[in-house]
Amino acid sequence: MKSFKTNSALETIEIGKKIGALLNSGDVCLLVGDLSAGKTTITKGIGMALGVKKVINSPTFTIVKGYKGDKCPLYHLDLYRLDGVNNDFDLEEYMEGDGVCVIEWPFQVSEILPKEYLKINLTRTGEESRTIEVLGIGRYKALEEAL
Template sequence: MILEIITHSVEETRNLGQKIAKCLSKGDVITLDGDLGAGKTTFTQGVGLGLNIKQTINSPTFNILKCYFDGTLPLYHIDAYRLEDNVNADIGLEEVIQGDGVCLIEWSKFIPTLIFEPLKINIEILFDSTRKFIIESNNKKYQKVFNCLKEAI
């Protein structure tokens, strides 16, 4: 399953995150990949809004993992940019990824072994604030997200 969506502003990128959040459930994992400044954290802020999270969501670059528990589902926001293969077990990523909330992983290419097929989102910078979101998964679990998104856009 593949879906491409174009956003033309930071606000549209946040709104896309909100729309996807309404389709998510406990245990869902989304990987976010794209160049620096592509909008990964902006998209995650939208997911947080969609999950009714009140805390400010910003990049976990220096913390690697930020957890938000004040919404309808917990949100686990991982920035894997600084991870090495052998660090995964040290910070408990398996527990977070298989946890009771929604997990968003920025720079997922630095976590080479995920135990299942996540919902993958690649963000391409087209120009200025315009972004192309390529959303894909072979995991049937995420069919509901594709159906929900098609109805919402």
């Protein structure tokens, strides 16, 4: 597991850019952290690395927001309000799609998550500071090591 400490939103975005530069279509990132941990902030950096020009904000009430990127699309999902298989949302469409899929609150639907993914744990350690832990599962271990 790789661990980073940031002291501002800009530093968290920079970590996101480093991660995003290593991602390709079909990749899945799971973001884990409490409210205000920086999940959307790190997604902004991932989007910047993928060439997203639009402002990235939380998909809290829409479940998914899609962004066109120069490298590939970014699908930003917030699954906080989903309860697993008891919904009509087709998560596989995004996880197996033509872009990078970044999922906040992923373990709401653990039974349909892929077996391989990049897990990013964000912990708020102060008003602006965060600890970011990146763990590659399966083929994503190489991505973790490249950071």
